[in-house]
Amino acid sequence: MSDVAVEGLPAQARVAGAMQGFSREIGALSAFRLESCIHCGICADACHYYVATEDPQYTPIWKVEPFKQAYKREASAFAPLFRLFGFKRAVSAEQLEHWQHLLFDSCNLCGRCSLICPMGIDVAALIEQARHAMFDAGLAPKELYDKAAHQRATGQPEASAEPYRDQLIAIGVRFDVRIPLDESDVDVMLCIPRTDIDHYPGAVAALARVMSHLGVSCTFRSDGLIAENYGYYAGGREWQRDISLRLIDTAIACKAKTLIVPECGHAYAALRWEAADLYGKPLPFKVLAVTEFLAQELGAGRLRLGNATTGPTTFQDPCQLSRTGGVTEAPRALMKAMGVDLQEMRNNGSFSYCCGGGGGVVDIERAAPLRYRTMEIKLREIDDTGANTFLTTCSDCRRTFDDAQRHFSWDKSPESLLELVAKNLIDAGAGR
Amino acid sequence: MDLLSFARGPALKVALAVFCAGVVWRIAAFALLRIRRDLNRPRNSLFKYLGAGLYTIGTRSWPHPEFIRRTGAGEALGYSYHMGLFVVVLLFAPHIAFLGSLFGITWPGLPNSVITVIAVISLTLFLAVLFRRVTSPVIRMLSNFDDYFSWFITMLVMVTGLAATAQIGARYSTLVAVHILSVDVLLLWFPFGKLMHAFYIFPSRAINGAILARKGAAS
Incomplete structure (x- = not known):
């Protein structure tokens, strides 16, 4: 061990x-x-x-x-x-x-x-x-401990080849979208999983595109950027607090009224349901999952979405967002608004099985053989839906399923619901 | 003092005293620990999540549909013998008379023949519970002295009660005395072991259910 x-x-x-x-x-x-x-x-x-x-x-x-x-x-x-x-x-x-x-x-x-x-x-x-x-x-476990220690000290779980600030700018150029960065006096502060920056830059661009489309005053902040919290995974309560404090202090500094947590289950749990306890008082801003925010905008009529042509589609509920976090209906409202043909898994919503990577397990190398064995339940449920498209709202879920795709030569890869929303934006005034 | 007088006299008084003091102390020992205030903004109103907590008392009485295939039989077994026990304890005429002498109120009971049938069924189910505990790898692994002794003492009460009703093995007064003594032992053991779940089950469901509902999560 x-x-x-x-x-x-x-x-x-x-x-x-x-x-x-x-x-x-x-x-x-x-x-x-x-x-x-x-x-x-x-x-x-x-x-x-x-x-x-x-x-x-x-x-x-x-x-x-x-x-x-x-x-x-x-x-x-x-x-x-x-x-x-x-x-x-x-x-x-x-x-x-x-x-x-x-x-x-x-x-x-x-x-x-x-x-x-x-x-x-x-x-x-x-x-x-x-x-x-x-x-x-x-x-x-060493993997979790080391990442937590690094994140506590530097703000990110691992050293990156390029500073994340530069990578965000590059994503903006590559996807032709304005990335609001290091601004102050904003309504909304955005954070992002480093998994998205490293592996799924389209999700970063989608977040920026959707916010821009809605005309939200928002910013990413290079001094409080990374959504993940390896202190939460490793069990280091003080480290978890220090990692959360970086985001809390930054959100306060830029006067944000809302902190939007992107597609990352445990980041939502750590910030929405645990951070205030560690902070010692209620947070002076709201914490919303991005799907929750978008569903609110949809309900208020500020977000309009066109029909997505995804064919039969299934959805993986990230455990920390849905079962333990209460964000179960919001993604379904968004999919419904896009006319998605949702084929639910046998166990779905609050009763969905975990992807197998949550809780930091996907980072623990020695856990991989057991993780693959347990994942078979989930992969079978996904296959049984007959869906061609497979959506989720958690970058760790995506990473875990992509790893399964390689391991099992599986024919599916999860896609981001946020990216689907960004592709199907309709101008609020269109068609009226 | 004969055995029956001892069993329902000083022995019962001591057992009841230990039972009451033990239950209060067992609950106070954890209830007086620090209660952390949840500082995270609730998703639901106080009224709504407290209501959901109360609702959870009912909903956890039976598995969610997603789980029923795997757990339905085991839970049905557990609830069945509990219900049988309650019927026998509360609706058997001699029990009603005995409880009436303690608390001063009585209520109508069921015919003895019906009670006997329910008692035999409950006893059989209780044996099945033990069989399951020793044959299921999961339950066997979790089990300790408390589980087996609590089972044994409850079984002893059921067997001595049936023996007294059927008047098998000794004089009726001796059988009743042994039965009451077994109840005395059960009361003495109650605060120390898992029988305490009788006091915990509804508050536990309600509190945990309310905490989940505060977040808008399923309970």
Whole structure:
């Protein structure tokens, strides 16, 4: 197992410290969730890792077993009895090293398990919290840790061949669209996944084109540009806060009233549903997913769309946007407005299976064989729709499916819904 | 003092005292931990997401259609024996009389023959639950002493109750005493183990459901 050793302390001391920290910081809600589990195992049936492998260790609630153990031993109502009689042993370094595979390599934080629990437990929220303790114990996977450290220090997860500012300008030239950059006193600040800049520049151009078409006062900012948050993936709560703060401070500096998160699921989760808690107060601006913003514009009559000729089309709901983020109807409203012949997958919307790459899993090299195995469920569902076109609104989903296309010699590649919108813009006054 | 007097006298008083104090302490121990305020702007109004939380109490009583093929049978088994237990506990005439002596109110019950049939069915389902726990790799892996002891003590209450009703194995008063003693043990164990889910299930569904609905997410 590759992990990141925190210098100074031996492994067991680090683990003990992390588990005590977990128990101290657990809070009433997480404690209640741990207390409520009745060991029914039903959550296994929601998890694509279990469904694909039938391996019981992938049961979602089992992924937090050491943390349940630590809570009962350190902080529960009868913790002294658990310690006195040895009912719950202290969590060992070896145990947590094994759990690194369960918490990072085989969990996308997709939240499907949270919809099946008969006790109503949000299992994914517990797993996310367990990742924090893993980070504190020095057990974040190296790929995620390194990217988080780099992003915290520089604003981007990896060094880029050219500064992203220059790349944005080049995208503007290549796609013949004005890229608003480093402006102040704007209504909207835009951020962008570095995955889009590196792999899907058409999505960057589409975002700029749509905003320009709508006449929105907006800007990208080179001092707060990258939407991804590897601190969120790695479990480093303070690092996640520092990475979010870069965007928050920049949005405040340019006086934006709205921060638009482009097609990136976890960036939306980190900024929309977690950033204010880390910031310590409500954000002084709104955070909207781009599809959410466009659906609002559509509803207000400011956005008009022509018919898209995509043929039978299916749609991949990014977990952090739809299931855990609440942005399920907005993309469907946009597709409906473009007359898209939507062929839903068997499990869709809030119940959709994850692409398999979420939660940082697509970045973890050793996780790839298991990821491919679990992805087969999703690829089969997509194929079963009979759709020729396959849309999504998350760059990590696109990257994961494109990787699957190469691995399986699959005949489909996901396309961006935002790019489809940009191709089908109609002037608001046209046809009136 | 004979066994029956002991079982429904001092033993029951001690068991009830431990039960009440233990339940309160078990809940207070986590409820008094820090409650973090969610500072992120809600998508839905307070009224709407609290309502959705209450709605989740009902909707989580049965699997969403997407899950039913994989989990429907297991959940049906679980709910069936729970319902059987409730019927027997609350609608068996001697139980109503006993609860009436404790709380001062009574209500109509079901005929003994009906109760006996329901009790036998519940007991059979409860055996099936244990079979499932030991044969399912997932459930077996998750299970610990608490799961098996809670099952055992609940089973003991059911078996001694049926034996007393059928008057098999000893004098009626002895059988009733043993049955009440088994209930005393169940009350003593209750706050320490998973039987606490009786208090957790509805608040857990409501709270988690409301938190998801605050974001506009499905619950």
